[in-house]
Amino acid sequence: MGQVPRAKPWLLLGDGQLALHLRTYLRQLDIPCHQWSRRQGWHETPPPGGAPEPTAALGAFDRVLLAIRDDALADFVSRHATSEGPTWVHFSGSRRIEGAWSAHPLCTFGPEPYEPAVYPTIPFVVESEGPRFDELLPGLGNPSVAIPAADKPLYHALCVAAGNLTTLLWQRFFAELEGRWGIDPELVAPYLCQIAANLQSADRQRALTGPIARADRETIDQNVEALDAAHLDDLAQIYRVFVDSTQPVARETAA
Numbered sequence: 032m033g034q035v036p037r038a039k040p041w042l043l044l045g046d047g048q049l050a051l052h053l054r055t056y057l058r059q060l061d062i063p064c065h066q067w068s069r070r071q072g073w074h075e076t077p078p079p080g081g082a083p084e085p086t087a088a089l090g091a092f093d094r095v096l097l098a099i100r101d102d103a104l105a106d107f108v109s110r111h112a113t114s115e116g117p118t119w120v121h122f123s124g125s126r127r128i129e130g131a132w133s134a135h136p137l138c139t140f141g142p143e144p145y146e147p148a149v150y151p152t153i154p155f156v157v158e159s160e161g162p163r164f165d166e167l168l169p170g171l172g173n174p175s176v177a178i179p180a181a182d183k184p185l186y187h188a189l190c191v192a193a194g195n196l197t198t199l200l201w202q203r204f205f206a207e208l209e210g211r212w213g214i215d216p217e218l219v220a221p222y223l224c225q226i227a228a229n230l231q232s233a234d235r236q237r238a239l240t241g242p243i244a245r246a247d248r249e250t251i252d253q254n255v256e257a258l259d260a261a262h263l264d265d266l267a268q269i270y271r272v273f274v275d276s277t278q279p280v281a282r283e284t285a286a
């Protein structure tokens with residue numbers, strides 16, 4: 032993936048978690064880009080002309096990458112985007128923004144940059160009504176899929192349920208084990224790694240183990256009672272809901 036010749040650099044807006052990773056990846060790809068954020072103004076080099084606000088220099092850019100909060104997107108684009116200016120791209124998995132196309136990176140972006148090998152593997156989800164991913168962000172070369180824009184809220188809710196809710200569950204698990212019995216989260220990390228590895232295997236349908244997979248009603252009831260007795264009501268509730276919705280699968284697996 033060499034540098035794609037282009038007349039104008041890109042403009043990256045924001046200095047949050049996604050902006051850090053996009054900046055790292057664009058550097059890795061040698062894609063010329065200027066970054067601006069409310070806190071810092073221009074990061075490193077301002078564009079030729081050196082306007083203090085990027086919105087005064089939009090003609091200097093080929094793409095505007097909006098790595099800003101979802102709830103700021105619509106207002107920012109409606110105030111600054113024009114039909115003849117650069118292509119505006121945002122990264123929200125759920126929002127549909129008039130005047131900007133979405134390219135949602137299906138990944139989680141923390142406070143530290145990732146290894147260079149990670150970035151090209153991240154899939155992007157674009158809107159099927161809009162440009163293809165390679166037209167929207169030429170030179171990235173990542174895998175991509177398109178879905179109808181109207182389906183984005185559901186798509187994003189599923190991403191959050193799978194990625195963010197499990198993160199909350201694991202954080203809770205680490206905290207409960209450490210707080211109650213002094214168990215170091217490091218000691219538990221291989222359990223998490225193996226669960227992820229089993230889910231990534233070709234046989235991911237059989238990744239579920241334990242009492243729910245075995246349809247072991249007695250152990251399930253004991254588990255839920257223990258959570259109730261420890262006043263971990265939210266976990267007990269989640270457990271019950273998952274058992275109820277998973278039982279037919281568990282019976283099939285156990286049969």
Ligand SMILES: NC(=O)c1ccc[n+]([C@@H]2O[C@H](COP(=O)([O-])OP(=O)(O)OC[C@H]3O[C@@H](n4cnc5c(N)ncnc54)[C@H](OP(=O)(O)O)[C@@H]3O)[C@@H](O)[C@H]2O)c1
Nearest residue numbers: 045046047048049069070098099100101103122123139140
């Ligand atoms: N992080 C992820 O894992 C992830 C994954 C996929 C997609 N995304 C998407 O990436 C985008 C950014 O998310 P993030 O996680 O990077 O958020 P973040 O770390 O909270 O950063 C948000 C950035 O938005 C800026 N901002 C907020 N309101 C603004 C405004 N009115 N004008 C200009 N800048 C404004 C903030 O600047 P100030 O500090 O000045 O407020 C900050 O630089 C969102 O659309 C999100 O859905 C994130």
